[in-house]
Amino acid sequence: MVWVTAGVAALGFLVTLEIVARHHGLPGPITNQTREVILAPHSGPLLYAGLALTMVVLTWRQRAVAAGAAIAIDLVFWPVRWVFDARMNFGNGALWVILGCVVVAVVRRTGSERVLLLKGAGLGLLLVAGHKTGDTWLHITSVTRPDVLDEYVATADHALGDPSWLAGRLVEATDPIGGHVLGVVYGQLPLAAALVALYQLRHVAVERRFPSHHLARTFLVIGLLGPAVYMIFPVVGPIFAFGTDGGHWAVANLWPDTPPRFDTPGSIRFDDITPRNCMPSLHTAWATTIFVHSRKGSPLLRFAGAFWLIGTLAATLGFGYHYGVDLVAGVVFALTVEAAMRSFACGWDRRAILLVAHGAAVFALLLLSYRYLPTTMADHPWLFGPLLLSAMGSVVYDYVRTIRLRDPKVVPAEQPEPRLLPA
Numbered sequence: 001m002v003w004v005t006a007g008v009a010a011l012g013f014l015v016t017l018e019i020v021a022r023h024h025g026l027p028g029p030i031t032n033q034t035r036e037v038i039l040a041p042h043s044g045p046l047l048y049a050g051l052a053l054t055m056v057v058l059t060w061r062q063r064a065v066a067a068g069a070a071i072a073i074d075l076v077f078w079p080v081r082w083v084f085d086a087r088m089n090f091g092n093g094a095l096w097v098i099l100g101c102v103v104v105a106v107v108r109r110t111g112s113e114r115v116l117l118l119k120g121a122g123l124g125l126l127l128v129a130g131h132k133t134g135d136t137w138l139h140i141t142s143v144t145r146p147d148v149l150d151e152y153v154a155t156a157d158h159a160l161g162d163p164s165w166l167a168g169r170l171v172e173a174t175d176p177i178g179g180h181v182l183g184v185v186y187g188q189l190p191l192a193a194a195l196v197a198l199y200q201l202r203h204v205a206v207e208r209r210f211p212s213h214h215l216a217r218t219f220l221v222i223g224l225l226g227p228a229v230y231m232i233f234p235v236v237g238p239i240f241a242f243g244t245d246g247g248h249w250a251v252a253n254l255w256p257d258t259p260p261r262f263d264t265p266g267s268i269r270f271d272d273i274t275p276r277n278c279m280p281s282l283h284t285a286w287a288t289t290i291f292v293h294s295r296k297g298s299p300l301l302r303f304a305g306a307f308w309l310i311g312t313l314a315a316t317l318g319f320g321y322h323y324g325v326d327l328v329a330g331v332v333f334a335l336t337v338e339a340a341m342r343s344f345a346c347g348w349d350r351r352a353i354l355l356v357a358h359g360a361a362v363f364a365l366l367l368l369s370y371r372y373l374p375t376t377m378a379d380h381p382w383l384f385g386p387l388l389l390s391a392m393g394s395v396v397y398d399y400v401r402t403i404r405l406r407d408p409k410v411v412p413a414e415q416p417e418p419r420l421l422p423a
Contacts, residue, residue, distance in 0.1 A: 013224070014129060017136055026139045029132035036095055040081065044091030046131055049194040050124035051094040053216065054101055056201040057120035070097045098124045116208060123216055130223040131190070137227030138275035145234035145276050149371065150241035151251070151265035153279065153323050156370045158259065158378035159385045163324035164238050167317035168256025182318055185311035189286055192308045193219050196294050199301055213345035215293040218338045219286060225337065226282040233367055234276030239320025241268060249274075255320050265374055279367070281322045284330030287312035289338055325370055328392045332363045335399045346406070355402045359395050366391065 018028030027035075032042070041047055051070055055063045073093030081088055098121050105117035157164070171178050193215060200214040240246040243255035249270050254260050270276075287309045294305025316322040336359030343352035366388070369377065377384040 014133065017133060021136050021140060024140060024143050026136065026143070029129060029136045032132045032135070033129060036092065037099075038092070040087040040089040041091035041095070042089075042135075043131065044089050044094075046128060046190060047091035047094040049190060050127040051098055052124075052194060052198060053127055053201070054098050054120045054124035056123075056198065056204045057116050059205055066097050066101075069100075070094045073097075095128070112208070116204075119210060120204075126220055127194075127216065130220045134223050134227060137230065138277055141227065141230045141234060141276040142272050142274055145231065146269055146272065147267040148234045148236050148241065148270045148276055149279075150235050150237070150268055151260070151262050152374045153235050153325060153370055154238065154242065154260050155262050155265045155374035156325050156377045157323040159381045159388060160324040160328075161381065161385065162259040164317045164320060164322065165256045165259045167314060168238075168320050171314075171318035172256065178318075182311060182315035185308060186283065186315035186319070189283060189290075189308065189312060192304065193286060193290055196290055196297070196301065196305065199297055200293065213342050215289060217345070218289050218293075218334075218341045221341055222282060222285050222289065222334060222337050226280065226285065226333065227277070229280060229333075229367075230276050230278075233279040233371070235278035235323075235326070236270055236274050236276055237278045237321045238323060240274050241270075243320055245320075246270075246274075263375070278322055278326050279370070280329035280333045280363075281316055281326040282330065283312050283316050284322070284327045285334035285337070288331050288334040292335075292338060325366070325388065328388055329363060329366050329370075331392055332359055332366065332395050335395050336360055336363060339399060339402070342403075349406075351402045351405060355398050358398050362391050362395050 014029055018030045021028035021031075036042070036047070048070070051066065055066055058066060070093035073096050074090045075093075077092050078088070078090070080086075101117055101121040102125075105114050105121065109117055171182065197214060197216045197219070200211060201216075204210055235241075236246070238255045240250065242251055242253070242260055244250075244253055249268075251260065251268060291305045291309040294301045297305070313327060316327065317324065336356060339352065339355045339359060343349075343356065369384075373384075377388075
């Protein structure tokens, strides 16, 4: 019943977003996804990642058949596109197989097996739909939010010592190696999430059920909710507002050499192309979630989760895509959503409610302070810098403490010493 309700809610959200996008003259997520049944996909690896999530419910033999069918379909599409001089890419086969799993579930499966296969296909389609939804949101922010608040955020960022400017200079100093490594980490974040999710779901085919909570759920919800905040707090990032990528729309060409100073920050009129996708940093939120879910994995997985978190933080700052205060908000946002999704799966209690309320309150307070107290924060960095980090740290501490209390480690029962029988 929960899965049906969630599916109906997701479909309703997609339809609503499709209508809004069409109102602004943009193709919506449903249109973009439908096109990829035939036309060249935007991201082939994303579609195959969705197929991989779908295949967690299949046996090894069924996985081999599904993967082979997807590759065969792509091989058929490839020469046809070459003949008609169309854009070349792969991934249609993966989408066809996922949709085929839906048909098989409805036509050939019954009972719990039908539900399980539909869950697997739905998970794969949601991964792809989440990406399409994010793209649509970004287009909508650029069209409907002509003014951006970068001057406010850049001023508030003085409280943290302007970390984006410092990281940008470090990336320039370590080019081309530093920039290439961070580019791979930043660009392949969905792949890292898929690997962690596949590790968590590795027993689904045997146990014939999904775990109550896993990374994919939180990852998708962050992608659906985060862009809504972009509409409230539109920010384009330092490399656009104060760097070369902003063109003539930029205030000045200052990044990453000279942090800007404003006595009275104000809004900036910007183009209708650049997404307003900085507040909060969703890359930071996703990397934080990957880190959290990798903690119960193998040593290699734990190392990978930590590496991706550190690399993503360095990339978001070093490439000029985010300010330091964006990252602080991203961590708080991620842990709040993760706590809520865990509670939906495992049950709400007083601790869970307080944790989510705490995270939501801190997140709202951060946004309000960035908007209405930036000059005060910049004038007193010795006070507001530690306050910002302490606010974030309080949510981190509350999350860790609550999770440890709700999910205590199972200590094996002490076995009685064997008694020797008399000779």
